[in-house]
Structure formats: structure tokens, C-alpha cells
Amino acid sequence: MSHPASPKSLEALNAFTFERILHEDPITHSLTLLGTFPNQNDASAKVQAIVRIEKTALTAEDSPRFFGENGLIRKVEVEESTDIYTWLFGWLKEERERDVKINVICPATEVHIRKYTTQERIVVHETPELYKKHVKPYIEAFPPSRTKWVENILTGVSEQHKVLFSSPEFLILPDMKWDLKTVSSLYLVALVQDRAIRSLRDLRHTHVELLKAIRHQANRVVQEKWGLERGSLRMYIHYQPSYYHFHVHIVNVNYEGGLLGMAVGQAHLLDDVISMLELDTGDGPGIFQRITLTYALGDQHGLYEAMRKSLEDPASQ
Structure with missing residues (x-):
């Protein structure tokens, strides 16, 4: 079930009130906008939302003009709607091929806004000690509502018509970033059923067979459905x-x-x-519990301050 404020039509999208640009990406030709939609249960209230628009070419100056009585977008069709996420395709003129893909998060939390805001980044070195002290508590503090949309997919409440492979261990389905049409930009995601695996740090030797099964089924699905041979996919974990x-x-x-x-x-x-x-024996802590992970972290991330301080004062780890 989607949130009642989530837009399902052009009329609903035109009720979007633009506040500011969160991110402009010339590489993906997209804009991420912050604003509000009317609260259907309270006419005097507004629901904060993030709208991401992709096109072959977009200019930031057009941001306030996408929605409204004389807006640039003249027609939309809903692709999917689950919990707080809605995906639509839009046309600048009805007789054209669909021009833009529109992703909506409504209601959007402060965490969502921080995530989609342009960020300055630093490189951090997350030791096992830093993970235990800062990262693990940060992950465990996330409320179940943040991944309700994932639960809806895994339990069969939403998006079942899009599932390409299903087993007791995992599902494979199109990612919301993909337009479901252009094979050269094919983008799928495998969601595991094991809720105990939250991130890369939780992987153990015992998960090798699960990961191999994901790799095998992904290759099989894209070969059978789109004719892509082995070697055509890049599979990775963030x-x-x-x-x-x-x-x-x-x-x-x-x-x-x-x-x-x-x-x-x-x-x-x-x-x-x-x-x-596979190098692990399965005894004791796994390799991803023992190594230091180095990555870039944006200044809007909830872990930024703790990790920045660890760089300034390594003894604080």
C-alpha cells in the first residue's frame, strides 16, 4: 500500500510545491527536488516529498516549471507505487515517446533529504573497532519503517508482477532506477530474505552459496529474457x-x-x-569483520561527524 499523499496522476503531481534543488547531476541528466504535496487527510497541512526527474537533457532553471497548471509535463503514467516510493513516466507532449522518469519519495524524512543533497566528501578508514563503536549502533538504530518497502516486496505485498526470480533465499527484480525498457542500461537488484544480513560487514563464509546462487540466477535471467551472455553484467555490493x-x-x-x-x-x-x-575457514570472525574498509562519506551522512573525528584523532577509535 502506498502513502495517501503519494501522487498517482498528473493532477496530483501538479500539486507539488517546489522548495529547492537537492542535487543536479549532469552525468545522469537528472534533478532531485525538495518540496511538498497536500495532505489528503488535512487540507491545511503539507507532506514533505523528494521528486527526482531524469531526462536526456534538463536545466536547473526549469525546476519550478515542471509541475503546475501550465507545467512542462503534460502526461504521466504510474509505473509502481509501494509505501513511500512512487515511480512514474512523464511526457512533455502526449504524442512523444516518454521523456522523463519521475521518482517520488513521500513523505520524505530528514534522512532522505540529507541523502539526496549534494555533499562534500571525505575518505574514511573504517576499522573493525570503528564499526563496533559507531557504525553498528547507527545501523541498529534504524527503525523498521525505513525498509518497509523492502519488506512489502519480500512478503508479496507489492511489486510481485515485476519479480524475475523468487526463491526462499532471495528475489531478483528491476531496480527503480531502470526504465524497464532500455537493455543497455539494465539495472536489477537481488534482495535477500535473511534480515540478519544488514551490510557487507555481516557476510560470513556460510553465505558463499547464497552469493553464488544470486550470481547464477542473475546470469540466467538476463540471458533468457534479454539475450545477454555471461560477462554482460557487473554485480556489486555497496x-x-x-x-x-x-x-x-x-x-x-x-x-x-x-x-x-x-x-x-x-x-x-x-x-x-x-x-x-572462500578464503575464510568458517572459524572465528569472518574476513569482513577483520578488515579495514576504506570509502568516501558525504557530509550529510549520519556517520560523517563520528568518522571525521576519527581522522582528526585516531586515538578516539
């Missing part, structure tokens, strides 16, 4: 991830628009992760 329910990104290796999400330090290739886990 750390830090955008949400703390373990998942694997499955992307066409030719998709250059997703390169920002494949940055060194953030994206760990599934093949490499499997190889590292």
Missing part, C-alpha cells in the same frame, strides 16, 4: 549501502550512467566478495 537490508546490484556492464554508484571504495564486486569469503 558499502555504505543506501539502505540496510542486504542487496546486490545487477547492472549491464555497458551502463555508463551508473558509474557514480560504482565508485572505488563504495562498490565491491560480487565475484571479489565471494573469493574473499
Whole structure:
């Protein structure tokens, strides 16, 4: 079930009140906007929302003009709506091919706003000690509502018509970033059923077979459905991830628009992760509990201050 304030039509989208630009990305030709939608249960109240718009070419000056009585977007169709997330396609003129993909988060929390705001980054070195002291408590403090949309998929409440593979261990389905049409930008995601795996740090030698099964089924699905042969996919795991329910990104290796999400330090290739886990004997702490992970962290991330201080004063670890 989607949130009642989530827009399902052009009329509803035109009720969006623009506040400010959170992020402008010339590489993916997208804009991420912050604003509000009317609260359907209280006419005097507003619900904060994030709207991300993609196009082959967009200019920031057009941001206030996308929605409204004389807005640039003339027609929309809902692709999917689950919990706080809604995905739509839009047309600048009705007779054209769909021009833009619109992702809506409504209601949007302060955490969402920070995540989608342009950030200054630093490189941090997360030791096992820093993980235990700062990162693990940070992850455990997240309320279940933050991953309710994942739960809805895993339990069959939403998006079941999009599932490409299902087993008791994991599902594979299109990621919301993909337009479901352009094979060269194919983007799938594997969601595991094991809620105890929150991030890369939780992986053990015992998870090797699970990861190999994800790799095998992803290759099989894209070969059977889109004719992509082995070697056509880049599969990777983010750390830090955008949400703390373990998942694997499955992307066409030719998709250059997703390169920002494949940055060194953030994206760990599934093949490499499997190889590292295979080196473990299964006794004692696993390799991802023992190593230091180095990655870039934005100044809007909830871990930023703790990690910045650890760089200034290594003894504070």
C-alpha cells in the first residue's frame, strides 16, 4: 500500500510545491527536488516529498516549471507505487515517446533529504573497532519503517508482477532506477530474505552459496529474457549501502550512467566478495569483520561527524 499523499496522476503531481534543488547531476541528466504535496487527510497541512526527474537533457532553471497548471509535463503514467516510493513516466507532449522518469519519495524524512543533497566528501578508514563503536549502533538504530518497502516486496505485498526470480533465499527484480525498457542500461537488484544480513560487514563464509546462487540466477535471467551472455553484467555490493537490508546490484556492464554508484571504495564486486569469503575457514570472525574498509562519506551522512573525528584523532577509535 502506498502513502495517501503519494501522487498517482498528473493532477496530483501538479500539486507539488517546489522548495529547492537537492542535487543536479549532469552525468545522469537528472534533478532531485525538495518540496511538498497536500495532505489528503488535512487540507491545511503539507507532506514533505523528494521528486527526482531524469531526462536526456534538463536545466536547473526549469525546476519550478515542471509541475503546475501550465507545467512542462503534460502526461504521466504510474509505473509502481509501494509505501513511500512512487515511480512514474512523464511526457512533455502526449504524442512523444516518454521523456522523463519521475521518482517520488513521500513523505520524505530528514534522512532522505540529507541523502539526496549534494555533499562534500571525505575518505574514511573504517576499522573493525570503528564499526563496533559507531557504525553498528547507527545501523541498529534504524527503525523498521525505513525498509518497509523492502519488506512489502519480500512478503508479496507489492511489486510481485515485476519479480524475475523468487526463491526462499532471495528475489531478483528491476531496480527503480531502470526504465524497464532500455537493455543497455539494465539495472536489477537481488534482495535477500535473511534480515540478519544488514551490510557487507555481516557476510560470513556460510553465505558463499547464497552469493553464488544470486550470481547464477542473475546470469540466467538476463540471458533468457534479454539475450545477454555471461560477462554482460557487473554485480556489486555497496558499502555504505543506501539502505540496510542486504542487496546486490545487477547492472549491464555497458551502463555508463551508473558509474557514480560504482565508485572505488563504495562498490565491491560480487565475484571479489565471494573469493574473499572462500578464503575464510568458517572459524572465528569472518574476513569482513577483520578488515579495514576504506570509502568516501558525504557530509550529510549520519556517520560523517563520528568518522571525521576519527581522522582528526585516531586515538578516539
